[in-house]
Amino acid sequence: MLKDVTLGQYFPGDTPVHRLDPRTKLLLVVVYIVALFNAKGWWSYALMAAALLAACALSRAKAKTMARALKPLVLIILITGILNMFYTAGTPIFRFWIFTLTREGLRNAVFMVLRIVMLIAGTFLLTYTTSPILLTDGLESLLNPLKKLKFPVHELAMMMSIALRFIPTLIEETDKIMSAQKARGADFDTGSLIQRAKALLPILVPLFISAFRRADELAVAMESRCYHGGEGRTRLRQLRFAAGDYAALALGALVLTGVIILAKRGL
Amino acid sequence: MNESPILKTEKLCHVYSAGTPFETAALRDVDLEIRRGELVAVIGHTGSGKSTLIQHLNGLMKPTSGRVLFEGADIGASKQATKNARCKVGLVFQYPEYQLFEETVYKDIAFGPRNMRLSADDVDVRVREAARFVGIGAELLGRSPFELSGGQKRRIAIAGVIAMLPQVLILDEPMAGLDPAGRDGIMENILGYHEETGAAVVVVTHSMEDAARNAERMIVMSRGRIVMDGAPGEIFSRGDELSPIGLDVPVMTRLADRLRAMGVPVKGSVYTVEQARDAVLALKGGGGAC
Numbered sequence: 001m002l003k004d005v006t007l008g009q010y011f012p013g014d015t016p017v018h019r020l021d022p023r024t025k026l027l028l029v030v031v032y033i034v035a036l037f038n039a040k041g042w043w044s045y046a047l048m049a050a051a052l053l054a055a056c057a058l059s060r061a062k063a064k065t066m067a068r069a070l071k072p073l074v075l076i077i078l079i080t081g082i083l084n085m086f087y088t089a090g091t092p093i094f095r096f097w098i099f100t101l102t103r104e105g106l107r108n109a110v111f112m113v114l115r116i117v118m119l120i121a122g123t124f125l126l127t128y129t130t131s132p133i134l135l136t137d138g139l140e141s142l143l144n145p146l147k148k149l150k151f152p153v154h155e156l157a158m159m160m161s162i163a164l165r166f167i168p169t170l171i172e173e174t175d176k177i178m179s180a181q182k183a184r185g186a187d188f189d190t191g192s193l194i195q196r197a198k199a200l201l202p203i204l205v206p207l208f209i210s211a212f213r214r215a216d217e218l219a220v221a222m223e224s225r226c227y228h229g230g231e232g233r234t235r236l237r238q239l240r241f242a243a244g245d246y247a248a249l250a251l252g253a254l255v256l257t258g259v260i261i262l263a264k265r266g267l
Numbered sequence: 268m269n270e271s272p273i274l275k276t277e278k279l280c281h282v283y284s285a286g287t288p289f290e291t292a293a294l295r296d297v298d299l300e301i302r303r304g305e306l307v308a309v310i311g312h313t314g315s316g317k318s319t320l321i322q323h324l325n326g327l328m329k330p331t332s333g334r335v336l337f338e339g340a341d342i343g344a345s346k347q348a349t350k351n352a353r354c355k356v357g358l359v360f361q362y363p364e365y366q367l368f369e370e371t372v373y374k375d376i377a378f379g380p381r382n383m384r385l386s387a388d389d390v391d392v393r394v395r396e397a398a399r400f401v402g403i404g405a406e407l408l409g410r411s412p413f414e415l416s417g418g419q420k421r422r423i424a425i426a427g428v429i430a431m432l433p434q435v436l437i438l439d440e441p442m443a444g445l446d447p448a449g450r451d452g453i454m455e456n457i458l459g460y461h462e463e464t465g466a467a468v469v470v471v472t473h474s475m476e477d478a479a480r481n482a483e484r485m486i487v488m489s490r491g492r493i494v495m496d497g498a499p500g501e502i503f504s505r506g507d508e509l510s511p512i513g514l515d516v517p518v519m520t521r522l523a524d525r526l527r528a529m530g531v532p533v534k535g536s537v538y539t540v541e542q543a544r545d546a547v548l549a550l551k552g553g554g555g556a557c
């Protein structure tokens with residue numbers, strides 16, 4: 001049950017998108033988000049959707065997996081849509097009690113929902129096609145200029161990769177502890193809210209203890225392999241831009257310019 | 268004695284991640300009967316389905332198809348039935364010391380009985396009884412379980428399940444990661460509970476020696492199926508079938524077989540070093556120190 005979390009999961013593959021440099025993909029996602037928030041009318045949204053669909057097709061992401069990633073956020077999307085629909089001033093189409101549906105509201109709602117869905121789908125595509133290690137490597141490399149400002153870039157990237165690495169481990173651990181306490185007659189599904197919160201204690205205490213134990217063991221393992229931070233550290237996998245990366249970045253820039261021009265004209 | 272089994276599975280199947288590319292069948296048509304007061308060892312290679320099987324026996328996992336019957340009643344029939352079964356069928360997980368959470372040893376052992384809604388007096392009796400079974404002295408009951416040694420923690424965790432007085436006690440690799448003295452101690456505790464209360468005990472292990480030394484009956488699993496079921500002697504006589512599924516007869520049994528093949532008349536069944544010693548001494552002519 002806890003294992004069915006799809007959002008942010010990496011699916012190994014060998015597609016043009018999988019092969020792109022992680023830095024390219026990170027930059028493209030930033031460009032994509034900026035473009036998405038600049039989009040105004042049907043034409044600019046259509047261009048964004050075309051870019052997204054092309055990326056999906058190239059990375060062979062299945063529509064079913066995409067839908068599963070969106071599922072946990074359906075409620076948020078719905079609420080956003082409904083709020084926008086009824087709380088935008090404009091030409092009323094339809095009135096009921098205190099609710100007034102306006103033409104502008106309807107338009108806003110459709111765009112807002114589109115924007116959220118495309119935002120999630122785009123970022124999902126990033127984690128879908130990039131392994132967590134490559135992702136943090138790429139982030140570290142992109143943030144490198146900040147080192148001049150004494151910003152701990154390497155430490156941040158290391159913390160991120162450790163956190164990502166331990167998500168599945170901790171999920172598994174939680175499952176196991178839950179089963180063990182259930183075997184001792186613990187009940188997590190019935191009772192009042194306070195009772196249920198109390199019932200979590202037998203899970204949280206062992207989970208925290210094991211998290212601290214793991215952190216300790218990991219620190220010892222890292223130190224015994226002479227880890228001493230990012231200074232002078234070399235990499236097994238060097239990140240290198242290839243022709244495909246330049247092409248992808250150029251395409252991204254084109255789409256961004258296109259969207260901005262279209263939006264300027266109100267399209 | 269033709270008594271009805273206390274625990275029984277009928278055509279038990281379990282499929283993980285059904286409908287995805289990761290679909291795997293962990294259990295296939297498992298028919299198993301555990302009789303009252305039996306001491307059973309379940310053996311199998313990693314991934315043979317042992318752990319999945321035992322989690323079905325107390326209703327923690329729901330079968331994909333098939334049923335689990337406790338005293339003839341389906342434990343998955345209702346929520347209440349499942350809850351009852353969890354109290355009657357005690358399950359000790361692998362490395363159970365990682366599930367301790369209370370401030371004191373006493374409170375931790377009391378967790379199970381309190382969940383059974385017993386009175387404070389009954390809980391007290393059960394906690395002290397369970398602590399005695401696992402050899403934890405009364406002076407330790409007020410201590411924090413996190414200050415104790417690994418072996419003691421494991422005993423306390425086992426006591427936490429024993430305190431529910433299960434009629435079937437299932438343990439997943441109870442000796443894993445302990446030193447030899449700790450291993451023997453835990454096994455003695457388990458056997459003590461088995462003998463005093465007459466509860467059936469199921470021990471999951473991948474050590475043939477441990478299984479042969481203690482169990483009356485061995486169940487061998489491979490790829491989600493029960494492939495052999497019988498007394499240790501019967502199982503070991505089919506040694507050539509064991510190696511393809513990643514298992515092996517105990518070293519001393521192999522030694523005795525080799526000796527017999529060489530024409531030395533080794534008598535009786537030999538699984539452990541002690542039995543091997545006795546058999547060899549008997550051959551030398553009635554024992555006596557050498």
